[in-house]
Amino acid sequence: MKFIDLFAGIGGFRQGFEKIGFECIFSCEINSKCREVYADNFGEVPFVDISKINPVDLADFDVLVAGFPCQPFSICGKKLGFEDTRGTLFFDICKIIKIKQPQVVVLENVKHLIHHDKGNTLKVIIASLEDLGYSVNYKMLNAKDFGIAQHRERIFIIATKGKEFNFSRLKTKFTPKLREFLDETGDFEILDKSEYTLIEYPRKQDSGLLFVGYRNKGTWKTGVRPNTEHLSRVHRQPNRIYSVDGVHPTIPSQETSGRFFIYIPDRDLVRKLTLKECYRLMGFPEDFKSYPNVGESYKQIGNSVCVPVVEVIAKEILSQNLLSDKMTELQSDRLREYLSFMLH
Numbered sequence: 001m002k003f004i005d006l007f008a009g010i011g012g013f014r015q016g017f018e019k020i021g022f023e024c025i026f027s028c029e030i031n032s033k034c035r036e037v038y039a040d041n042f043g044e045v046p047f048v049d050i051s052k053i054n055p056v057d058l059a060d061f062d063v064l065v066a067g068f069p070c071q072p073f074s075i076c077g078k079k080l081g082f083e084d085t086r087g088t089l090f091f092d093i094c095k096i097i098k099i100k101q102p103q104v105v106v107l108e109n110v111k112h113l114i115h116h117d118k119g120n121t122l123k124v125i126i127a128s129l130e131d132l133g134y135s136v137n138y139k140m141l142n143a144k145d146f147g148i149a150q151h152r153e154r155i156f157i158i159a160t161k162g163k164e165f166n167f168s169r170l171k172t173k174f175t176p177k178l179r180e181f182l183d184e185t186g187d188f189e190i191l192d193k194s195e196y197t198l199i200e201y202p203r204k205q206d207s208g209l210l211f212v213g214y215r216n217k218g219t220w221k222t223g224v225r226p227n228t229e230h231l232s233r234v235h236r237q238p239n240r241i242y243s244v245d246g247v248h249p250t251i252p253s254q255e256t257s258g259r260f261f262i263y264i265p266d267r268d269l270v271r272k273l274t275l276k277e278c279y280r281l282m283g284f285p286e287d288f289k290s291y292p293n294v295g296e297s298y299k300q301i302g303n304s305v306c307v308p309v310v311e312v313i314a315k316e317i318l319s320q321n322l323l324s325d326k327m328t329e330l331q332s333d334r335l336r337e338y339l340s341f342m343l344h
């Protein structure tokens with residue numbers, strides 16, 4: 001049960017897969033600060049640039065995982081195959097798949113991928129993987145369905161040899177409340193009452209978010225009817241305050257000052273979520289060593305993948321019996337094809 005961790009970031013995928021017993025045999029990450037954190041936690045410095053990997057040099061593995069950055073494809077060819085993705089990071093993933101033919105490929109991306117370039121990007125990704133001999137299935141998964149109090153939707157694309165990955169068999173859990181992820185004591189940044197406004201009739205949204213107010217900073221009220229503030233644009237995302245009796249909104253990678261404010265009704269106070277709590281809301285272990293610079297750490301955790309979601313996927317790959325330790329005919333054919341190409 002071996003896997004490779006591409007676009008590894010700080011190793012969210014690795015956390016999840018290792019928990020289930022998979023062994024990571026190769027990792028790759030271009031950002032030096034992420035590589036530092038990765039090395040600190042896993043004792044291995046990732047390879048730098050995916051485009052510089054020669055797939056033939058990689059040892060064999062069963063699963064390829066990648067949370068790759070989404071780039072536009074220019075679809076110049078007609079057949080919607082992986083050759084159409086040349087020049088993109090996705091093409092670099094495909095090159096490795098083509099040569100190594102792992103049993104399973106797990107790709108993760110932002111929700112927006114579904115609508116990216118009017119759905120074309122996703123279409124090309126699927127067609128490319130099919131082109132390489134895989135059955136492909138995908139689903140939008142939300143961290144709040146996997147025991148984490150965060151509304152975080154991400155698309156997971158899973159390519160397999162033979163039968164498709166069955167997403168309906170993923171074990172989901174009841175959504176917990178944000179308060180279950182918080183520290184009772186600590187050096188909290190508490191907001192003064194003059195710095196925020198609570199709305200009168202908060203209502204839990206379908207997403208599980210419980211919007212209760214906003215920071216007064218940078219808001220304007222002229223022309224806004226009382227009690228409709230939460231419906232209007234008087235406050236930008238970093239100014240919104242959510243109750244700990246709901247879930248937390250998506251932790252984004254752009255928010256380097258960690259402006260995530262939460263309301264604790266029983267204490268009637270608003271405080272900032274701590275960095276430690278952010279890591280917990282992504283399912284990282286308590287002893288995870290983050291980057292020394294706080295802003296950079298917020299960025300890294302916001303870019304990461306939610307560990308329990310990945311863990312459930314890794315478990316299901318095994319239960320659905322999607323790994324076979326024998327090299328398939330297609331694998332050996334592809335390898336032979338490639339080697340003869342390289343030798344001539």
Ligand SMILES: C[S@@+](CC[C@H](N)C(=O)[O-])C[C@H]1O[C@@H](n2cnc3c(N)ncnc32)[C@H](O)[C@@H]1O
Binds near residue numbers: 067068303
């Ligand atoms: C969305 S993040 C993935 C984060 C990761 N799943 C985690 O758990 O932390 C995408 C990562 O791809 C990396 N990346 C971008 N271009 C790359 C390249 N050419 N080679 C290797 N990594 C690259 C970025 O630095 C970034 O950390």
